[in-house]
Amino acid sequence: MADVSVRPVAAADEVAWRHLWDGYCTFYETDLPAEITDTTWKRLLDGGTRLFGLVAERDGEVIGLVNCVLHPSTWATADSCYLEDLFVSPDVRGAGAGRALIDAVLERAQERGWRNVYWHTRRDNERARALYDTYAPADDFVRYVVPPE
DSSP: OOOEEEEEOOGGGHHHHHHHHHHHHHHTTOOOOHHHHHHHHHHHHOTTSSEEEEEEEETTEEEEEEEEEEEOOSSOSSOEEEEEEEEEOGGGTTSSHHHHHHHHHHHHHHHHTOSEEEOOOOTTOHHHHHHHTTTOOOOSOOOOOOOOO
C-alpha cells in the first residue's frame, strides 16, 4: 500500500472534504444544516481563525480529515488543541491515515509549544479507541452537553 501523507486542507479539497464530512456526520448519526457545514469549510480555509484542518492523501486521493480548534487554557499559558473531528474513508481504514493525521497534529503541537492535544469519542467506538489507546489511556472524565435554551 502506498504511503499516506498529510497536509493542510486546501480549497481544491472541497468535494473530497465534504464527502468525508458527510461520512463523519453519518457515523455519529448527526444531520447538520448546510449552513454549519458551509461555515466550517470557510473557517478551515480562513487562516485568521483558530480552527484548522488537515487531510490525509494516498496516491493523490484525499482519504481522511482532521479538524482542530486551538484555544487558550485556564490551566496553562500555552494553548491547547482540541482535535474535534477525525474521519478516514471506511474503505481504506487500517492503512495508517488515522495515525498519520493524529501524528501531524501532535507534530504541530510540539513545534508550536501547545500545552496538549485532546479528543473524545464514543465509548463503543472500539476501532478508533484501539488506535487512540496507543497514544494515551482514556481518562475518567464524563462529558456534559447542555444547549442554552
